[in-house]
Amino acid sequence: MLLLLGEPDDALLTALAEEASRRGADVGRLDEAALFSAGIALRLGAGAPEGHILHEERRLALSNVTGVVLRLPLSWWPDDGFSLKDRLFIRHETVAAWIAMIKSGIRAPVVNDFALNWWLSDPLYRPDLRRSLAAALQVADSAPPGSRRTEYWIAGEAVLASSGDPWPCTGPALAAWRAATGMGLARLDCALDGDGRLAALLDLDPFPPAPADGALRAEIAAALLGGMDVGGRA
Amino acid sequence: MILVVGSSRDRVYPVLTGRLREAGAAFRTLDEDDGEHPFEILREGDRRRILGQGCTGEAPVGCVFVRHAVARTLDPVVTARLGAWQVALNALLAEADCPVVNPPGHAFSNYAKVYQLALLAAAGFVVPRTLMTNLRDAAEAFAAAEPGEVIFKGASNMMTLAQVLGPENVQRLAHLRHAPVVFQERIPGHDVRVHVIGTSWIATRLASGDADYRRAAFAEEAVEAGPAELPAGLGERCVAVTRALGLRTAGLDFRVEPDGRHVVLELNPFPQFTFYERLGGQPITAALAGYLMGLDAAARPESARILV
Numbered sequence: 001m002l003l004l005l006g007e008p009d010d011a012l013l014t015a016l017a018e019e020a021s022r023r024g025a026d027v028g029r030l031d032e033a034a035l036f037s038a039g040i041a042l043r044l045g046a047g048a049p050e051g052h053i054l055h056e057e058r059r060l061a062l063s064n065v066t067g068v069v070l071r072l073p074l075s076w077w078p079d080d081g082f083s084l085k086d087r088l089f090i091r092h093e094t095v096a097a098w099i100a101m102i103k104s105g106i107r108a109p110v111v112n113d114f115a116l117n118w119w120l121s122d123p124l125y126r127p128d129l130r131r132s133l134a135a136a137l138q139v140a141d142s143a144p145p146g147s148r149r150t151e152y153w154i155a156g157e158a159v160l161a162s163s164g165d166p167w168p169c170t171g172p173a174l175a176a177w178r179a180a181t182g183m184g185l186a187r188l189d190c191a192l193d194g195d196g197r198l199a200a201l202l203d204l205d206p207f208p209p210a211p212a213d214g215a216l217r218a219e220i221a222a223a224l225l226g227g228m229d230v231g232g233r234a
Numbered sequence: 235m236i237l238v239v240g241s242s243r244d245r246v247y248p249v250l251t252g253r254l255r256e257a258g259a260a261f262r263t264l265d266e267d268d269g270e271h272p273f274e275i276l277r278e279g280d281r282r283r284i285l286g287q288g289c290t291g292e293a294p295v296g297c298v299f300v301r302h303a304v305a306r307t308l309d310p311v312v313t314a315r316l317g318a319w320q321v322a323l324n325a326l327l328a329e330a331d332c333p334v335v336n337p338p339g340h341a342f343s344n345y346a347k348v349y350q351l352a353l354l355a356a357a358g359f360v361v362p363r364t365l366m367t368n369l370r371d372a373a374e375a376f377a378a379a380e381p382g383e384v385i386f387k388g389a390s391n392m393m394t395l396a397q398v399l400g401p402e403n404v405q406r407l408a409h410l411r412h413a414p415v416v417f418q419e420r421i422p423g424h425d426v427r428v429h430v431i432g433t434s435w436i437a438t439r440l441a442s443g444d445a446d447y448r449r450a451a452f453a454e455e456a457v458e459a460g461p462a463e464l465p466a467g468l469g470e471r472c473v474a475v476t477r478a479l480g481l482r483t484a485g486l487d488f489r490v491e492p493d494g495r496h497v498v499l500e501l502n503p504f505p506q507f508t509f510y511e512r513l514g515g516q517p518i519t520a521a522l523a524g525y526l527m528g529l530d531a532a533a534r535p536e537s538a539r540i541l542v
Binding site: 042043 | 308321324325328339342343345346347348349351352353355361362363364365366367368369372376388389390391392411412413414415
């Protein structure tokens with residue numbers, strides 16, 4: 001089962017669900033409240049970690065998860081029936097448990113497989129990602145004079161342009177950066193020079209809002225699922 | 235120059251600065267709990283000058299020791315100030331070109347205990363049979379299948395003391411649905427804490443009548459503590475996994491079975507060195523001070539990016 005974790009009105013998750021269904025894959029979609037209140041079990045011992053999720057009396061073994069797309073706003077809080085101190089504790093423990101479920105229990109691809117800094121809302125995570133990708137691509141982080149701005153989407157192994165400019169970089173640097181950071185989905189704000197070469201990486205959003213353009217959403221969904229064996233026909 | 239970032243309300247910070255003073259080290263401090271005396275960080279190209287709390291922005295820093303203050307209140311004024319200071323310091327440390335002990339950005343793994351345990355298992359350490367769950371029936375089945383006792387503790391880095399799951403607290407399993415809990419086989423034997431400091435380590439044997447020796451120590455009950463011998467190669471593996479996690483120091487907790495098998499429980503990236511020094515009498519903070527002085531001596535002041 002492909003697990004799509006995020007809010008019900010997330011248009012990118014909807015595009016992914018449609019694409020996955022078109023490919024014949026089994027899709028499960030959970031919002032943050034449902035996810036963090038689901039039953040979970042994760043076992044560690046001599047063998048590989050194993051466990052399951054229990055949601056609305058349906059049990060899903062982690063070994064049957066074929067992929068995860070993680071777009072959680074991390075805005076969940078436990079019920080008001082607890083004191084603030086207890087709510088902090090419950091939230092902390094629940095998020096910690098889900099980090100282990102996703103990072104240790106699921107062996108299928110996770111998009112994005114965020115570092116713990118993201119889970120902990122570390123404000124340095126996003127600028128660090130941008131800095132590391134700029135270094136990997138050997139480009140500046142501010143726009144040189146005369147450059148023009150354009151936007152790209154990392155979607156699995158593809159880099160999609162939201163305008164007409166094709167992604168100008170070749171070579172293994174981006175793939176190595178993706179592998180090192182766990183990033184499979186991100187929006188890049190770039191500056192190109194007059195010859196169409198990448199001059200600067202101005203911003204990197206690892207948790208971008210869904211693009212307004214439905215065709216681009218479908219393209220991103222197809223590119224993402226194209227690189228994942230989500231268990232469907234195609 | 236060594237920069238020590240911490241809290242005067244913490245035990246490690248004053249003891250470490252005392253050791254550095256005794257050893258004649260050149261150091262400056264930033265006390266995150268001294269809200270009366272703010273500091274600021276000035277950006278000058280690649281360089282960062284820290285001003286305030288005795289820092290004049292002139293002395294090049296060769297290494298940094300950081301052990302962030304913990305918010306001891308929910309007062310939003312205090313937590314906002316502390317958060318802002320720590321974000322600013324973490325940004326500074328992320329750009330530092332000198333050794334940082336430990337880089338906060340690399341110290342997150344113990345936030346999720348079971349995730350960290352899986353990392354330790356992947357690194358070749360023996361780990362206890364473990365279940366993390368919020369399902370009562372799963373917890374009961376785990377406990378029933380265990381031949382010996384089962385302990386339980388929190389799933390995150392929030393301090394929770396391990397307790398034996400027994401008839402007196404089995405009713406509390408009804409609360410599991412509110413938050414996941416970690417259940418583990420209770421490893422018979424005693425505890426060993428290994429403090430990694432650079433490429434060396436200090437091992438401390440701990441034994442008490444409690445499922446968690448810290449509870450016995452907090453209650454001022456007897457805890458036997460002293461130097462421990464590690465099996466061949468285990469100290470080196472502790473150093474290696476510390477390095478692999480991007481850290482320079484760590485505190486690894488083991489349970490040691492009667493046959494000598496060492497089972498790892500967790501790795502703390504910001505150890506409470508002084509707690510173990512007080513219990514076991516080993517010179518842990520002196521070793522830490524010596525390590526920091528060695529890092530500082532090896533630094534090149536002319537290329538320092540942080541000035542205090």
